[in-house]
Amino acid sequence: MAMEVQPPSDRKRVKVYELRDNDWFDRGTGFCTGQVVDDEPRIYVESEDEPNRVLLLTKISKDDGYQKQQETLIVWTETNGTDMALSFQEADGCAVIWNFVSHVQQQLLNLAAADDALSDDLETFQTIMLPAAELGNLPEIDHAMRAASLTQAGRDALSKCVIRDEYIPKLVPLVSVAEDLESLSDLHRLCNIMKSLILLNDNAIIETVVTDPIILGVVGALEYDPEFPTHKANHRQYLSDQSRYKEVVPIKDPVILCKIRYTWRLQYLKDVVLARILDDPTFSVLNSLIFYNQVEIVNHIQSNGLFLKELFSVFDPRSADAKRKEDAVQFLHQCASIAKNIQAPARANLFANFISHGLFAVIAFAIKHPNPALRTTGIDILVALLDHDPIMMRGYMLKAVNEKKTPLTDTLIDLLHTESDLGVKNQLADTVKVLLDPQIPLQETMARAGPETYTKLRPNILSDAFVQHHFDESAKRLFVPLKRLEKRTNFNDMKFQEVALYSHLVDILTFFVRQHLYRSRNVIHNEALAPRVAQLLKVPQKHLKLTALKFFRTLISLQDTFYQALMTHNNTFGLILDIVYETMPRDNLLNSACLELFEFIKRENIKPIVLHVVEKYGDKLRNITYVDTFQSLIMRYEQMQGYGAESTDSTLFSQDEGMSAQRMQANGQRWQGVKEMDAAEEEYFNTSDDDEEWQQDIQTNTIVTTSIQNGAASPVVKSLVDYPDDDDDEIMDTKAEPVGEEIQQPQDGIPAADTTADASQAPSTPVSQTAQTPPERLSEKRRREEEDDDELIKLTSVPKRRSSTSGGPGTAGLLRRKKGISIGPVSAADKVTAQGALGNVTTTAPPKRIAISIGSSNAKSSDTESTEPTTDQTSNEKENQGNNPDGRSG
């Protein structure tokens, strides 16, 4: 039994570590080689400095857990229990030694297996001969298969042998023989044999297994699982039931018919018969077989014009066969769900063909069907289309509007208002949300779809103004029920459906605002929706309260003056504080949500809101003492007052248009933000005259608030005027710079740091700021400082702010610049802190890093890696999260 593995010839530079007392002890640096001495494979490292000193000499054994980590690390445990690690200079070197180790282990395992099972005949590994398929030979067959399955070579040989000898068809008759004899032990053996065969994960074997004469015999054997000796499954009964296959329009191609049947069997094998025992490779073999079959089936259907014609003619209004129509909807639904798995171009073709044959009419038929289950199915098909290409769908919708037809959205909105089944209502709400999603501009389609599909699917390009118009109209229609709330004073008699509807509507509105605040602004303003949502803060249904609260929390997170003004002149905060009072001693979800909202205001130091809240509701705040959030809010306010006194004249500027305009020009810096806008936004700003209106709005608001406040006017006016935290941004800019890492950063949560942020010229300017800010920055900062009170400038800086709110991965660059703003519950500043904490670990010396990886490998490899049985998603859960479309999550 000679070692056949050729050791690598050249030497690899490496550091040798040994784990001592939970710390990695550096044994030294040297050159590593793999050797085979006296048929004994080993790893050998000699010292770099003293070539005669041996740093490591270890024998490679077949079962020690060698692990390769991070490209350059090999980690294992010595037979005496010591944990060892080799850290290679080059990934190549690591790979060479690793290959050597793996080969050696493979070989050792082969030898061991041979010793166990077939020591008398090593040659059989190349060409396995299985005993004749007879009942009497079953123990032997079972044994031989198990033995061969242990190594890859054995598996390959076995697969070849099974296919070549057509062994499976020979085994199948034994099942009924054993059943006739009632020989349970033989049946158990047959079951094991079938399992071994399938787990060889050989395409050809699995394809054979699902063919017609074979399948029943195979699953028949698998019904007798020795692990469940007292049970017998009834796979054969299920699989031989022909009635399970439904046919709306006969498929004439026998090959496709066959594929459909095989696919169904494969799925049954995967989900039911083999569900428990599937290993990852077999799982993926099954999946890929299913996938390729489905691609062919879908291709056949979409290219078969006659078939499609017949299929869609089922929905002819003159036809009275209701059952057939329902089945056809189900059929289309199944097509759509299968299409989800196949590649986008094939899917696009399928959907395009469906649509040209009248899919929308079918959807319309389904979603108005009296049976809720069918309505659900109809919406599911629609959702599949939306998931596939929302832009395409919107294109169709807008086209309908353009042609003065009733667009699908109107139908859906009306249904949403009247739908009584809460599940369907839920789905409708999600669909309307995606269809109207104001974020994706139509222009994007050009880039995404090829020119061919583009002309095919979107014959007309619609202007952005048109899109905006349609959005406004649809939104107006959508939010009618909310608007009707105005006249409602009593909320104690709301029906379940109403509550659900309001909750969906507010949820959709929140989504719109977050996705694209400009498009939604019109609607919110014209329809006066904010006060309506505020009304919902008073309903008895707590979850609805929570939804309304979430809306306002989103408004606050946008840090947009328009929305701030909306909130400050509507007694919204009074209502929110009422909720705090209602829930106060109790620690519940509603209470936490309120606290989080005020924490956010405090943390982000949103001045207009702080001023408004403390001045208007100071007493209320002071009485809430069980958390310190409100006291610190008051403290913020007091700090602000100290600062604000210096610039009381700021209010003057707000009334002085000419002055503002001048200042705006003077400050070129401000306009840089505009460049960051996406095209649609830019267009919005160029075309819309809304800006001016809106400004007037704010001034009206100002006046309203002032008159309410009656006296304490100045600070309130200031609250609308003074844009909060440009200075903070400045600091954040500094923070985001790489140099900043080592230096103690001022944290957002610390009042002292904030004070300095507010008045950066104060003597207590933190070290970091002076140390890192280049001189010109500082001067620039002063200049900004002087102009900070200018209202118009603040308004123009809005788009810049807005850019940070979209928060998608694409805006990372913007986010870096604008770290001070954050939409999530956790501020960017906190994140910086977290990363700072992390920095300690990630920048430590190599041995520490190994410590981490070993710790995690021992403790977790079993859990995070090897136990993830779903093959395609083995890596780690988080990664998959990313790949996952958000579409469904609603």
Next chain:
Amino acid sequence: MSDLDRAIEQLRACRLIPETQVRELCYKAREILIEEGNVVCVDAPITICGDIHGQFHDLMELFRVGGDVPDTNYLFMGDFVDRGFYSLESFLLLLCLKVRYPDRITLIRGNHESRQITTVYGFYDECIRKYGSANVWRYCCEVFDYLALGALVLGASSELEPSGPMLNDATMDLELETEVLNSRGEVTMNTHRQRPRSSSDVSTDSRNISPPRDISATPGQPPARSGAPGTGASGDGAGSFASRIGAVLCVHGGLSPLIDTVDKIRLIDRKQEVPHEGAMCDLLWSDPDDIDGWGLSPRGAGFLFGGDIVKQFNYKNDLSLIARAHQLVMEGYKEMFDGGIVTVWSAPNYCYRCGNVAAILELGEDASNGGTITRSNGDYGRSNGVLATDRLGVRSPGRRYRVFEAAAQDTRGMPAKKPVADYFL
């Protein structure tokens, strides 16, 4: 028999309830859960359970070993769904029990109670398969958003009442700290520690005063506590601060660098999809590890945290123990960092193939204060970190682990997914 009781019966038999009933159930659960804080306060005695992952039959085994609801109080630390083939049955049963016995069972959120994760790891598919549409999945996800993020167990006893007879009197000075039982209730391992001597070294008799508590009884099996006199009781003198037991914090994953006090958890608006980062994410995703400080998590979400972090956190928050789940441990439970944190895993033979055993953790009730316990919402007695004088008094609770294996094969059919009823393609 109410509809709810009927639903419980049906689910216990591993049969699903109709969609409309699921919807009602979810709405009712929402009403209850909205009243819970982000960190729920519960009283000992309580049985703490880790991941279930849709292994319905093993959940039944868990109830067999740990006692039934409402006889035993349970705290489940999330990950009810995904992986196993009966996520729906498992989660809906737990939810039914929650609605039926809100004070007897506490459910907190795991990282798998999320829309994104469930679409990948099986729960979404299971809902589609079993109900034909995603509606039930939507209802469940809505409930997930309302689940609490953690729990604080108060009033746990420092000492266990031994399940078996004590071997000799030499152990009189020792109190039972941990005990490991197999599913037949046999003690397989235990550890003792020195009885605190501070205030009440009075007499051994005082220990007979406290009423015997029975947290070890399981239905259908007489409690094996026929111990010698003087050994069957608990606790030392009443009111001794030296025996003060810190609270036990239960979360699914672990700690977050953004959370330094339990109270900070209260300031999270939890009604949302589990975010990709931030405090809420960390609580559900982090893992303890043998490192110093914080480390990057190989999972891509949450962090790794070391023993020093746990010690500081426990000290600052007056905690005696952090119980968490989230990681498979072959032995069912694993204590780390001098017993500062424990991982409890309750899905035996995980994914029907990992070959591990499962465990649940029982914490007994401290009867030394005559059964009354200091109520707190987590902020009681929480200090600013200077209250160091009586620190020695914070003792870890007595911990009884019941280890169990996957449900016996003949109590269930072969676990498998439900095949599709009809097909067109």
